[in-house]
Amino acid sequence: MIEVRKLSKWYQVHEREPGFIASFKSLFHRKFRTVKAVDDVSFFIPEGEIVAFLGPNGAGKTTTMKVLTGLLHPSDGEVNVGGFVPFQHKKEFKKQISLVMGQKSQLIWDLPAAETFLVNKVIYEIPDQDYEETLGDLVQLLQLEEVIRKPVRQLSLGERMKCELAAALLHRPRIVFLDEPTIGLDVNMQEVMRRFIQDYSRKYKATILLTSHYMADVTALCERVLVIGKGRLLYDGAINQLIDKYAPNKRIRLQLAKRAHERELEDVIHGMGTIVHYAFPDLDVDVPREQVSELSARLLSKLNVLDLTIEDPSMESVIAQAFEARTEGGSAGA
Numbered sequence: 663m664i665e666v667r668k669l670s671k672w673y674q675v676h677e678r679e680p681g682f683i684a685s686f687k688s689l690f691h692r693k694f695r696t697v698k699a700v701d702d703v704s705f706f707i708p709e710g711e712i713v714a715f716l717g718p719n720g721a722g723k724t725t726t727m728k729v730l731t732g733l734l735h736p737s738d739g740e741v742n743v744g745g746f747v748p749f750q751h752k753k754e755f756k757k758q759i760s761l762v763m764g765q766k767s768q769l770i771w772d773l774p775a776a777e778t779f780l781v782n783k784v785i786y787e788i789p790d791q792d793y794e795e796t797l798g799d800l801v802q803l804l805q806l807e808e809v810i811r812k813p814v815r816q817l818s819l820g821e822r823m824k825c826e827l828a829a830a831l832l833h834r835p836r837i838v839f840l841d842e843p844t845i846g847l848d849v850n851m852q853e854v855m856r857r858f859i860q861d862y863s864r865k866y867k868a869t870i871l872l873t874s875h876y877m878a879d880v881t882a883l884c885e886r887v888l889v890i891g892k893g894r895l896l897y898d899g900a901i902n903q904l905i906d907k908y909a910p911n912k913r914i915r916l917q918l919a920k921r922a923h924e925r926e927l928e929d930v931i932h933g934m935g936t937i938v939h940y941a942f943p944d945l946d947v948d949v950p951r952e953q954v955s956e957l958s959a960r961l962l963s964k965l966n967v968l969d970l971t972i973e974d975p976s977m978e979s980v981i982a983q984a985f986e987a988r989t990e991g992g993s994a995g996a
């Protein structure tokens with residue numbers, strides 16, 4: 663469904679030195695530098711799969727998505743999306759895909775979202791009956807009855823993002839690219855979006871490639887992840903294996919009611935975890951995932967605890983570990 667073979671995308675960046683004279687000279691002698699945003703990347707995503715595309719800032723995720731949606735021409739390599747070559751801009755191709763960018767809006771700011779929906783109906787030539795049916799579904803699933811009648815500028819970020827998704831999915835694309843769809847949303851709204859993305863993929867057998875900096879999005883939606891760093895594909899495989907390999911621990915954070923000596927704490931932890939921070943009343947302990955419940959129970963029974971929370975490592979730290987391991991000489995793939 664999405665086939666990427668040895669894709670590279672380079673940008674030519676104009677190098678300008680600071681200062682007026684240097685700027686003036688650069689009008690006549692332009693210096694360029696090549697940025698390899700995507701470098702020899704290959705992967706295949708079959709129909710109906712939701713895959714996360716992860717990597718630190720500037721890794722090349724958005725550039726890859728732009729090539730896959732036909733917004734950019736590849737510098738090298740081949741790309742096939744749903745049977746089409748994206749940069750040929752075939753009308754049929756546009757009807758099959760959608761790109762949602764959490765930080766960019768396609769909605770018309772001063773009008774209600776319902777008006778943008780009508781514009782999209784015309785652009786994508788959606789038949790009346792399909793339009794009514796899909797719109798009804800989207801409005802119901804995303805609880806948009808009231809929201810789509812207000813001017814977009816009056817909407818909250820969460821309401822606007824729901825409308826962005828609805829606008830992008832009205833033509834029922836079979837392949838959806840989601841660039842940070844939950845960015846800036848509160849925890850409840852992130853959950854609503856995740857459930858919706860999952861339902862949409864199931865209902866329409868849609869293939870989804872998504873980027874997100876939130877670990878919860880990735881673990882809830884995807885079994886497979888692609889990790890990219892400095893334009894190179896570092897990992898392509900199961901998220902569980904990525905986490906087992908690069909994030910084997912969880913962090914238990916405690917607030918103690920009574921001061922305890924560090925030696926006493928070590929006795930309670932009993933080699934099951936490692937104290938990473940202790941400044942009364944706060945205590946942080948890293949523990950292998952499989953021992954989280956046993957150690958939590960032990961800490962609660964042996965210490966005077968006011969509060970206990972269990973945290974996953976951030977996606978950034980998992981990726982940073984994968985990146986370090988790869989630059990020390992690993993290879994992409996589980």
Ligand SMILES: Nc1ncnc2c1ncn2[C@@H]1O[C@H](COP(=O)(O)OP(=O)(O)OP(=O)(O)O)[C@@H](O)[C@H]1O
Pocket residue numbers: 673674675697698699717718719720721722723724725726
């Ligand atoms: N239009 C452009 N001209 C020149 N360089 C660009 C352009 N767009 C992106 N780049 C560079 O290409 C590299 C990859 O950028 P890209 O936006 O694809 O990364 P990303 O993984 O999506 O990052 P983020 O998570 O910050 O969105 C970066 O070094 C960026 O500065």
